[in-house]
Amino acid sequence: MKLLGILIGCGLAAGAASNNSVLIRGADVYPVTSAPVKGVSILVLDGKIAEIGAKIVVPKGVRVVDGKGLRVYPGMIDSGTELGLSEIEMIRETVDTGELGEFMPQLRALAAVNPDSEHFAVVRIAGITSVMTFPAGTGGGEGGGGRGRPPQYISGQAALIHTFGRTWEDMAVSGSAAVQVRFPILGPPGGRGGPVPENIAGLAGETGAVTFTEMTRTYQQEVAKLADFFDEARRYQKAKAANLPGFVRDLKYEAMLPVLDGKLPVAIAAATPRSIHDAIQFAEKQNVKIVIMQPRELGSAAAELKAKNIPVILGRVLALPRGQDDPYDQAFTLPGEAYKAGIKFAFGTFDNQFVRNLPYQAATAVAFGLPQEEALKAITINPAQIWGAGDQLGSLEKDKSADLMVTTGDPLEIQTQVKHVFIRGQEIELSSKQTRLYDKYLNRQ
Amino acid sequence: MRKLVPALLLLCAWAIAENPRTLAIRNAKIVTVSGPVIDKGTVVVRNGLIEAVGENLAVPAGAWVIDGEGMTVYPGLIDSLSTVGIPSLAPPPAGRGGRGQTTTTPAPPPSPATAPATAAAPVTPAKGPEDRPATTSWILAANEIDPSDHRIESVRSAGFTTTVTFPARAIFGGQGSIIDLASAERAGEMVVVPAVGQYLAVSRGGGMFGGFGAGFPNALMGYIAYIRQIYLDAEHYKLLKEAYAHSPRGMERPPYDRALEGVLESKRILLPANRVVEMDRMLRFAAELQQPVILYGMREAYRPEAAPLLKKYGSPVLVSMHWSEAPRDPDPEAYRTMRSLENIDQGPAAPGLLQKAGVPFALYSDGLDQPRELQRAVKKAIDAGLARQDAIRALTLSPAEIYGVADRMGSIEAGKIANLVVTKGDLFDDHTQIEMIFVDGKQYKPAPEPPAGGGRGATEEPGVSQ
Numbered sequence: 028m029k030l031l032g033i034l035i036g037c038g039l040a041a042g043a044a045s046n047n048s049v050l051i052r053g054a055d056v057y058p059v060t061s062a063p064v065k066g067v068s069i070l071v072l073d074g075k076i077a078e079i080g081a082k083i084v085v086p087k088g089v090r091v092v093d094g095k096g097l098r099v100y101p102g103m104i105d106s107g108t109e110l111g112l113s114e115i116e117m118i119r120e121t122v123d124t125g126e127l128g129e130f131m132p133q134l135r136a137l138a139a140v141n142p143d144s145e146h147f148a149v150v151r152i153a154g155i156t157s158v159m160t161f162p163a164g165t166g167g168g169e170g171g172g173g174r175g176r177p178p179q180y181i182s183g184q185a186a187l188i189h190t191f192g193r194t195w196e197d198m199a200v201s202g203s204a205a206v207q208v209r210f211p212i213l214g215p216p217g218g219r220g221g222p223v224p225e226n227i228a229g230l231a232g233e234t235g236a237v238t239f240t241e242m243t244r245t246y247q248q249e250v251a252k253l254a255d256f257f258d259e260a261r262r263y264q265k266a267k268a269a270n271l272p273g274f275v276r277d278l279k280y281e282a283m284l285p286v287l288d289g290k291l292p293v294a295i296a297a298a299t300p301r302s303i304h305d306a307i308q309f310a311e312k313q314n315v316k317i318v319i320m321q322p323r324e325l326g327s328a329a330a331e332l333k334a335k336n337i338p339v340i341l342g343r344v345l346a347l348p349r350g351q352d353d354p355y356d357q358a359f360t361l362p363g364e365a366y367k368a369g370i371k372f373a374f375g376t377f378d379n380q381f382v383r384n385l386p387y388q389a390a391t392a393v394a395f396g397l398p399q400e401e402a403l404k405a406i407t408i409n410p411a412q413i414w415g416a417g418d419q420l421g422s423l424e425k426d427k428s429a430d431l432m433v434t435t436g437d438p439l440e441i442q443t444q445v446k447h448v449f450i451r452g453q454e455i456e457l458s459s460k461q462t463r464l465y466d467k468y469l470n471r472q
Numbered sequence: 473m474r475k476l477v478p479a480l481l482l483l484c485a486w487a488i489a490e491n492p493r494t495l496a497i498r499n500a501k502i503v504t505v506s507g508p509v510i511d512k513g514t515v516v517v518r519n520g521l522i523e524a525v526g527e528n529l530a531v532p533a534g535a536w537v538i539d540g541e542g543m544t545v546y547p548g549l550i551d552s553l554s555t556v557g558i559p560s561l562a563p564p565p566a567g568r569g570g571r572g573q574t575t576t577t578p579a580p581p582p583s584p585a586t587a588p589a590t591a592a593a594p595v596t597p598a599k600g601p602e603d604r605p606a607t608t609s610w611i612l613a614a615n616e617i618d619p620s621d622h623r624i625e626s627v628r629s630a631g632f633t634t635t636v637t638f639p640a641r642a643i644f645g646g647q648g649s650i651i652d653l654a655s656a657e658r659a660g661e662m663v664v665v666p667a668v669g670q671y672l673a674v675s676r677g678g679g680m681f682g683g684f685g686a687g688f689p690n691a692l693m694g695y696i697a698y699i700r701q702i703y704l705d706a707e708h709y710k711l712l713k714e715a716y717a718h719s720p721r722g723m724e725r726p727p728y729d730r731a732l733e734g735v736l737e738s739k740r741i742l743l744p745a746n747r748v749v750e751m752d753r754m755l756r757f758a759a760e761l762q763q764p765v766i767l768y769g770m771r772e773a774y775r776p777e778a779a780p781l782l783k784k785y786g787s788p789v790l791v792s793m794h795w796s797e798a799p800r801d802p803d804p805e806a807y808r809t810m811r812s813l814e815n816i817d818q819g820p821a822a823p824g825l826l827q828k829a830g831v832p833f834a835l836y837s838d839g840l841d842q843p844r845e846l847q848r849a850v851k852k853a854i855d856a857g858l859a860r861q862d863a864i865r866a867l868t869l870s871p872a873e874i875y876g877v878a879d880r881m882g883s884i885e886a887g888k889i890a891n892l893v894v895t896k897g898d899l900f901d902d903h904t905q906i907e908m909i910f911v912d913g914k915q916y917k918p919a920p921e922p923p924a925g926g927g928r929g930a931t932e933e934p935g936v937s938q
Contacts, residue, residue, distance in 0.1 A: 214803060238801035301805055352810045 047074040047452030050085050051433060054094025058423035059101055059400075059407045069099055071429040074452035079423060092433070097446055100403075100438055101422050102156025102430035104410040105385045106340045107320060107375020110147060110160050111140030111188065111195070116379065125163055126183065130256045132282035134183030136162040137202040140195040146379060148459035151190035153383040154432035154445045157200060157420055159375070159410070161185045161207050161294070180253045182207040184282065185294060187414045189430070191450040200428075204414040205294040205318060206286050210306045211249035212297075213242055250309065257313050261287060291415075292316035294340070298349075303328035307337060318413060321377060323349050325361065329368035338413040339365060339372040341405070344388040356395055362405070363396025373410035390439035402439060428452075493913070494518045496531040497894065500540025503861075505547050505869045506883035515545055517890040520913035524886050538894075543907060546864060546899055547883050548633025548891030552790050552871035553742070553768050553836035556627050556635045557617040557651055557662070563839045605688060607702070609734030611646030613637045614666040617659035623841045628653045629918035630843035631899065633891035633911045634664065636836075636875060638671040638742070643695060644702065644731070645671040647738055650877060652891065654911040664889070668875045669766065670738035672699065696757070703761045706735045740764040742790075746771035748778050755785045766790060766874060768836065771815060773822035779829035788874040789831060791866075793849035794838035795819045823866060824857030834871035835863070843906075844921065850900045863900060 049071045056079055057063045070078040072086070085091055114121035123139040140160060150158065163182030184203040192198030215237050263280035264287055285291035293310060297303040297319050304327070310317035319332065321342035332339060346358040354360075365372045374389050376382045389402040397405075411421025419428050432438065433447035448455040495517045502510040502525060514529040515522060523532075531537055555561035616639055627635065633653055639646035648671055650664040674695040689698045712726040743758060745751040746769040758765035768790040772778065782789055796815040826833045835853065840846050854863050872882025881889045890913035897904035909916045 214806075238799075239803045240801055242803060299805065350807045350809060 046454075047429070048072045048086070048089045049092055049429075049449065049452060049454065050083065050089050051092045051094040051097075051099055051431075051447075054433065055098045056423060057098055057100045057403075059403060060422040060424060068094070069423065069431070071431075071449065071452040074429055076423060076425055076427050076429050078425065092447060094433060097433050097435060098437075099423065100154070100432050100434060101407045101420070101427075102432050102448065102450065103154050103385055103406045103438070104373070104414075104421060105150070105155055105158040105376055105382050105406070106373040106410045106413065107342065107377040108158045108160050108382050109136075109379055110150065110158050110190070110382060111142070111144050111198075112136060112160055112162070113379050114141070114144055114146070124161070127179070129179055129252075130181045130279060131162075131179070131183050132181045132206050132286070133278035134162050135186065135202055136160050136183060137186035137188065137195055137199055140186065140188060140198060142192050142194055142198055145460045146382065147190045149461055150382045151448055151450065151455055152445060152457045152459055152462070153386070154434065154438055154448055155190060155382060155385055156430035156432070156448065156450050157187060157189050157411075157416075158382065159185050159187055159204060159414060163207050163209065178249070179209055180211075180249075180256065182209060184291075187416055189450050191453070191455055200416050200419065201414065203285065203291060204416070205292050206282070208253075208293040208295050210295045210297065210302070210309060211246050211253065212302050213246040213305065214302075215242065250305075253309070254313070257283070257287075257315075260284070286315050289314070289316055292318045292413075294318045294320055296320040298323040300324060300326035300328040304331060307331060307335060311335075320375065322361070323358070325364055325368065325370075329364065329370060333369045336371070338409075339370050340375045340410075340413070341365065341372050341392075342375060342377045344374070344391045345384070359391050359395035362389075362392035362402070366397050366401050371409060371413070373405050373413055386438045387441060390441070393439060399437075399439065493520075494523075494532055494534060495536040495538060495913070495915075496529075497538045497540040497543075497545055497892075498531065500894070501544040502884060503544060503546045503864060503899075504884040505861075505865055506885050515884060515892065517892075517910065517913045520890055522884060522886055522888050522890045525884050538908075540894065542896060544895050544898065545884065546631070546893045546895065547868040547881070548893055548909065548911065549631045549867040550834070550871040550882065551627065551632050551635040551837045551867075552834040552874065553640075553648075553838070554627075554635040554637050555640055556623045556632075556653070556841070557619075557621050557637045557659075558613065558639060559618050559621040559623075561640060562621070562623055563841070603688075604702075604731045605698070606642040607644040607731045608639065608642050608646050609644035609670060609732075609738070610730040611639045611734070612649060612666055613639050613647065614649035614651070614659070614663045617649070617651055617662060619656050619659055619662065624653050624655070625919050626841050626843065627837070627846070628909055628911065628916060629906065630846040631893040631895075631906055631909060632837075632846075633893070633909060634881060636668060636871065640671050640673065643673060643689070643698065644735065645673060646734065647671070648742070650875060652889070652911050654914055655916070664881070665875070665877055667737065667739070669740035669742055670735065671742050673744055699757075700761070702731070702735055703763075705729075706732045710736055738763075740766060742766045742768050744769045748772055748775050748781065751778060751781055755781070755787060758787070759785070768792070770822060770833075771796065771819060774818040774820075774825055778822075779825050779831055782826070782831045783829050786832075789826070789833045790836045790871075790874075791823055791826070791833055792838035793835050793846070793853070794840055795849060795852055818856075820852040820856040823853045823863070824859075827858060827862045827866075832870065832874060833866060834874055835866045836871075843918065847900055847902075847904075851902070854900060860898065860900065 050068055052068045053066055054069065055063060055065045056067050056069055058079070064079070067079060067081050068083045069076065070083050109124050112123040116122060126134050162185060163179065185205045185207050186199060187201040187204040188198040189200060260280045260283035263277060264284055266274055286293060293315055295306040295317060297306045298321060303319055303322055306319060307317065318338050318340060320340040322328070322339060323342070341362055344358055344362060348355060348357040362372065374385060376385050376388060385406055389406050393399050393402045408417070408421035411417045411419070420430060423431070429449050429452035431449040432445050434443050434445050436443040445457070448457065497515045499512055502513045502515060504510065504525065510527055513525065513527045514531065516524045516529060516532060516535065617637065634650060635653060636648050636650050638648035647667045648669055649666050650668055651662045652664055654662055656662045674692060689695045709726065709729060709732045716723050716726055741758065741763045743754040743765055745754045745767045751767060754767055755765070765787050766789065767787060770789050770791040773789065773791060796812065796819050798816050823833065823835060835850065837846060840849055850863055850867070854860055869878060869882035872878040881891060884892065890910055892910040893899065893906060894908045895904050895906050906918045909918065
């Protein structure tokens with residue numbers, strides 16, 4: 028098997044004059060995990076970073092890109108998308124997220140990724156070379172049910188993928204980077220953790236208002252149901268280990284094994300300190316790894332997240348405050364707050380159409396208290412580590428996947444242009460539907 | 473004629489047997505509202521009217537005498553905006569509604585201010601303003617009164633002898649009528665004034681919950697444009713009609729338009745306003761339409777900008793007593809906006825502040841129909857700074873003045889309609905018992921208290937259908 032791989036590797040290298048090898052010469056290199064070095068070269072061989080240094084001998088047949096005056100950064104990673112699963116949100120036929128069923132850990136988002144999605148091109152030419160794609164989608168991920176769907180507790184396995192590849196197998200970094208769990212939220216039915224708009228609350232109000240007692244009861248029932256599923260999975264794990272006669276493989280429980288073993292985190296969206304706390308409590312009780320997604324307020328949960336070393340995926344920074352009396356910069360300052368609390372975090376855009384704005388989400392946080400280098404980490408090395416790919420992605424280091432962007436400046440600056448993008452060492456054509464339309468109408472007389 | 477006299481006599485005889493036509497309440501404290509309080513006096517009632525009131529009155533011979541020792545007599549209370557008498561507009565009973573309801577009747581209970589187009593409203597989806605959507609301006613509440621509405625007794629037990637009932641179910645809902653809450657065989661006997669003004673409502677925002685029906689208008693700009701157009705049309709229609717009446721020969725006959733007839737016949741309009749900006753907008757709007765206006769809702773009339781604004785325009789206002797209330801057993805971490813907290817905290821202070829500023833106002837029930845609820849609601853305003861005598865006035869003489877009927881009701885004066893409330897203790901005190909109620913001189917006893925509970929919280933926005 029190994030031999031076959033090597034053979035194929037050799038074949039490619041020989042045939043295509045290694046289109047995944049390149050030398051970028053004389054650029055300023057920003058490895059993220061170490062201090063920037065100016066005026067050096069970076070050698071990529073067979074899709075991996077081979078060397079970074081001032082004097083590199085160009086191996087025969089390796090293309091040279093002049094990096095003078097340019098900067099090289101690791102490609103960015105968006106930790107919250109449904110890329111590949113959803114094309115046009117409003118057209119049902121183009122949306123593959125949100126399979127039905129209460130407990131569906133066996134669903135793999137990766138299997139549904141469409142490599143030809145127009146979104147990928149838009150995203151990768153912005154320098155975003157990997158994304159997390161979630162099986163339930165991300166917009167409605169905050170609620171136990173929500174959106175009038177039947178309740179779902181476990182939505183499936185999220186995939187960490189490259190934004191370029193001919194097939195989904197090509198694109199995969201990790202077919203299973205997390206199990207998406209919709210943890211029940213203590214709040215009004217259908218609530219998504221945020222405040223219910225008052226005109227709608229008014230409708231439910233009066234006689235239809237749900238009392239806290241009722242809410243708590245529903246919440247506890249739902250949590251118990253989720254816990255039951257974990258218990259079943261644990262029984263399955265035991266039965267499998269004991270190899271009991273009559274043991275039948277069950278994909279649902281099978282998919283839970285890495286979670287129970289602590290190898291795979293559950294990703295839970297939790298907006299408020301209370302729901303964050305609740306989710307953490309559950310994960311602790313079940314002894315599983317957890318990643319908190321899309322908090323809108325950290326408050327008292329910040330210390331807990333830090334103490335328990337739980338990573339957080341921050342949602343959109345360019346967002347409105349939660350309630351009408353909240354400060355206008357509530358969403359802008361949240362990343363700075365997370366940083367000050369010492370929480371490890373990454374950014375997710377949680378909106379398929381605007382994944383390309385990932386660096387500007389981070390940039391807004393910088394304007395509101397987050398150090399620039401931390402913002403950069405939160406879209407490169409932090410997500411790589413959080414999603415279990417810290418040894419492959421997220422920084423410019425020897426032997427890591429050559430996911431690079433070559434820019435004219437700081438990627439958080441909106442004027443900065445991306446001149447080259449490499450994914451696994453392969454240079455990406457910098458065109459997308461947007462650039463094609465741009466060119467088309469630019470030349471119109 | 474010859475037949476009529478015996479018939480009338482018979483009727484009188486029957487009436488005397490049932491309920492004496494002449495009665496006197498003696499030795500009672502009399503809160504006349506229009507004049508000073510009489511500490512120990514007599515009220516004489518004859519043929520449904522107050523014949524005399526004073527300290528040392530002779531009781532007419534043959535009168536039924538009620539000893540009012542330890543009792544207080546008040547004028548009957550007037551609910552200045554109500555749907556009592558039109559059972560189809562009753563709010564749904566407690567425990568139902570809200571989320572569980574079908575989508576055809578979403579919305580909070582149809583208190584007058586929040587009534588959506590339900591059952592009786594002949595609303596069809598409109599394509600544009602020319603279809604006159606959600607308009608039933610020709611309807612007169614008086615024609616829709618059903619004496620069997622169970623709310624009549626319930627509201628009367630709280631001391632209300634009169635309601636100003638509106639067919640509140642559309643943008644131009646129709647004209648309200650003043651009705652006396654007597655147990656009449658025929659609705660007509662209850663009507664005091666058949667037409668007092670046109671009820672207008674607007675629905676805020678489009679989308680899922682807005683609108684009175686499918687189609688235009690569905691957003692605030694649509695309502696404003698629609699109402700404006702109606703008045704332009706009405707003006708034109710009036711000119712045509714006058715021209716035709718002047719010389720019909722050789723002129724094409726203008727088509728009859730019941731919607732515009734209804735608008736033209738209305739001597740005033742009622743417009744909803746809760747926030748200060750809405751008050752400002754509606755006052756300007758009414759001025760532009762050149763219509764005498766009464767604003768209703770007034771949820772945020774407690775804000776300091778409200779009273780000066782209202783004072784400036786001088787239009788009377790009706791204040792909803794459906795005060796915002798904190799939800800029962802709420803989620804302790806639920807997000808409450810500052811605005812809603814202020815509304816809960818300060819809402820009931822509005823009447824006191826309006827009184828101080830000299831804004832003519834009356835209180836209305838806004839869907840509250842249980843005696844206990846109503847008393848508690850008034851008490852809240854009193855506790856928040858409204859003097860008791862002013863509270864009484866805001867439920868008696870003030871509404872009568874606002875609707876131009878102070879010459880026949882609203883106070884205890886000779887010649888006025890004998891609508892009275894007799895209590896033990898001060899009206900609106902927690903332990904006050906209403907002993908009897910007189911409507912058109914007929915005596916009623918308050919209905920026994922219904923079992924506790926069943927109270928409803930406040931509607932989110934009186935005057936604005938969600």
